[in-house]
Amino acid sequence: MSEAGQGGWRPGGGRHVLLAVHTGRQDITELARSSAARLARAGITVRVLDDEAEALGIEGAEVVPADAEAARGAEIVMVFGGDGTFLRAAELARYSHAALMGVNLGRVGFLAETEPEAVEETLTAIEQCAYSVEKRLAIEVDVLDAAGNVVGGTWALNEVSVEKAQRSRVLDVVISIDSRPLTSFGCDGVLFATPTGSTAYAFSAGGPVVWPDVEALLLVPTNAHALFARPLVTSPDAVLSVAIPPDGNRARVSADGRRALDVPDGGRVDVRRAARPVRIARVHPATFGDRLVAKFGLPVRGFRDARRHDPGHELPPSRNVLARDVVSLSSGTDSGSDGAAREEVRGGTADPDA
Incomplete structure (x- = not known):
């Protein structure tokens, strides 16, 4: 071993x-x-x-x-x-x-x-x-105070969300990539996700589905009050940061929905690739595409070939695309x-x- x-x-x-x-x-x-x-x-x-x-x-x-x-x-x-x-x-x-x-x-x-x-x-x-x-790929998180001192940290396999602590207020954020300011807006929060987590919280917030073998970091704003607040896909070696103005709303960090940290007033959250995957x-043998088809019931027949139009008609209910009777790979196929x-x-x- x-x-x-x-x-x-x-x-x-x-x-x-x-x-x-x-x-x-x-x-x-x-x-x-x-x-x-x-x-x-x-x-x-x-x-x-x-x-x-x-x-x-x-x-x-x-x-x-x-x-x-x-x-x-x-x-x-x-x-x-x-x-x-x-x-x-x-x-x-x-x-x-x-x-x-x-x-x-x-x-x-x-x-x-x-x-x-x-x-x-x-x-x-x-x-x-x-x-x-x-x-x-996993991600590591540092939480810094207004003076730039690290006051906490965590990690995640799926995603880290920086969220507003008070539901009645908008969270003001400044987004930076590799220490260079990119944009600012008010929002409910910002998600930092891995490709593994692209089908989780980030997906429901409008982020892209990323195949797990793609090495990248995702940034997905949630309910942003801005014209330019699109999901971003960055280098896996980038450092993604969100700064919270000292006069803004209080923020907190949630990692995989399991670990939580508070962000100090005027603090910052840095997200980067974790050293250990x-x-x-x-x-x-099912591929990631097969899993998408199975989990979301995606249509896999051409729309012109379909004779029925009710949801879920694409595959017989007794068959699962993850089973070998649907997905067949030759013994020499990787x-x-x-x-x-x-x-x-x-x-x-x-x-x-x-």
Whole structure:
């Protein structure tokens, strides 16, 4: 394993898989239990978080605190839930070389690629190390006071939003790119997103959909009072800044909807590419375009060929574009068109250079 010899916490040696589970639903916990039993039969040590252990009741599982050490030495963090559970698991995997592998049990689930009916195939891939790992760009955030001193910081896989703290007032902002002022306007907030997060909050705010293998940073104003307040796509090496005038409204930062910080009066928020990417394990051959079609029910037949005009007629309801009966790739085809910096994983060992 890539963690060996690097001071990572790896009790007992061997292969380890950490489970992150939305325990609020019985069907999810049952699927996690059955998956854990199969992994254990394959000789893989299953870890569970201490705040989920009682609800899961997995006999023989290794119970670990839900902190930065939880994924140390683990090969996979297997996520059972929706994108919210996936983002919580990303916090656990951030400081390790573990790759995230999600089973989508939520409503949309762009981050978790495996649907419940394909769990057995995913478990086989884990047992045989027959998966690839994508390195997804993440972003780091610095919050500075009026004197330019860093007073806080966080990170995000999807997006960071700078929002007005008082709903009744407009937030005045000054936007800068690489320390050069670009524009200013009043708004409800400003989103800074990664390509991975382009289909999340930024998408609903009118931002572009960006393929995950495109390295870029996105800036999307929300409800701006300005003629020029279009979404921007910048270099991944740019530093994006939003300054809050001292006489303006109070602002706060929200990262992935999970971590929040206050911005001091007259302060500034700087956003840049994180030094460490997030690693996501992939098993299935569906491309990112296939996922867009499946998640949004996009029409994939020419409009002149369509004979029906009711919503959802493009694909029979029993078929899913993510399933192999719709998406067929030859054995020699590289399925990594949507994967950022894919790397093959063999023998349970991933590239240690995150």
